[in-house]
Amino acid sequence: MDAKVMNQILEIAFEKRVSDVHFEVDNPPFFRGRGQLIRSKLPKLKPEDTEFIAKTILEANKRQLDPSLREQDASYSLPNGGRFRVSIFRQKGVIGIVMRVIPPHIGSFEELNLPVVLSEIVKAPNGLILVTGPTGNGKSTTLASMLRYLNENYSYNIITIEDPIEFLFTSSKSCIIQREVGIDTEGFGAALKAALRMDPDVIMVGEMRDPETIDACIKAAETGHLVFSTLHTQSASSTINRLIGNFPPEVQEVMRQRLADMLVAIVSLRLVKDKSGENIIPVVEVMRSTTTIQACIRDGRLDEIEKHIENGVAQYGMQTLDQHLIQLCQQKIIAVDEAKRITRSMDLERKLMFTS
CATH class of the missing domain: 3.30.450.90 (Beta-Lactamase)
Structure with missing residues (x-):
């Protein structure tokens, strides 16, 4: 070689x-x-x-x-x-x-078949936006698409902290600074502290790996910045549970309060094959932080969140993973067997019959 x-x-x-x-x-x-x-x-x-x-x-x-x-x-x-x-x-x-x-090209929401509501979510003036899903299911690509939208439409100072840097950005309306852990900075925690002294509007942290990074991300959101990050979780409720579970029991109630105040949205992704088997498309759960969902987070009633997402389709553009799977099946974009392969629900076929 x-x-x-x-x-x-x-x-x-x-x-x-x-x-x-x-x-x-x-x-x-x-x-x-x-x-x-x-x-x-x-x-x-x-x-x-x-x-x-x-x-x-x-x-x-x-x-x-x-x-x-x-x-x-x-x-x-x-x-x-x-x-x-x-x-x-x-x-x-x-x-x-x-x-x-x-990929050499950073796709738009439309090109990547992502929900149009993402263009509304990224307009938040501050707060925490999380993109979640298993490894290799499009988290980095989705984050890059979000930053592309901001770069093309807003005059922001955007700082990314990545391990390693993946997509390379060229500043457009925004100024984009990309820092790599191990080369440009010692770690996520140190880079986040430095980022707050770099006049940021938007901070993207490649992954929230530990309590220090989670706390720093929430602090950055609390001080008026828009913060993006990822976790290896499969749904909105499991993401919130994972975040809170990183902290000792005696501070979890405070962390629930802080997270409820700062969370803008959680976007959870899975990739599936279309009916042809030639293309991979995303299935997306979208949770936006409504007043009702904020109360669920504060009170620890995470088992109620999925129902509130289901009920928030029309008004807020939210959707559960199963709702998106059903939509793709009804549109004959994916096969029912492919949908059943990735769902947590045991009664997807019943839901399909009920909604058809």
Whole structure:
């Protein structure tokens, strides 16, 4: 393996629009396309091959491969402009790499089939907007689309704190500053404190990983900024539960109050195949922080939130995951079996019959 061969493999991945590339010892490179893992016909990789790939990526990030490395995130760019988010790790004592392809174009809400209500949500003057979902289900792409909308329509100072930087922005109406953890700053907590001294209007934090970052995000919202971030949760209620559960019991009531006051919306995503099997589309739960939902958060009545989302379709543009799945099934965009694959509900078919 040399740099030329490595880049050729990545260029093929970028051109074929696969979502991920896997480099693992004793296997040829794998590509994930349309949700399926595809084994390439290239030679099997040796330990020195994956070590070379890891070294090349880290050197491009001005880092060295530490012999004690267990796992590390980074980014990588091809000469032709293709970009990747990289996860480097050890398995059975040798190095493995998974590289996520970052699309070159930041899609609009319409291009990404995202609900039009997002254009209303991002107009909030301040507060906390969260994008959630399992790994690889479009959180980063959705966040980038939100920032694109702000960049094209508002004169804001936007600061992103990412690990690593994924989508590259060019300032339009807004001024955009992008900082990468490990290169430009020590961590999310330190970068958030610094961001408040950088005259921000909008702050985007790649992920709320710990109580310190969660608290700093809420503080930034409380001081009049619009804050975006992500969590690996699957619904609005589970997101709120996860946030509050990060704190000791004696402060959870205060955190519920703060979160209720500052939360603007939670957008939860899952990706599904359309009926053709050729395209991947988002299924989106949208919760907006109405007075009723704020009361549920303050009182800890999280089990009631889904019902309030269901009832907020017409007035607030909210929707549950099941409501969106039913809509996509009725429009014959996705198959019922695909909808049943991702829903938490045991009675999706009954709901489909009731609404048809």
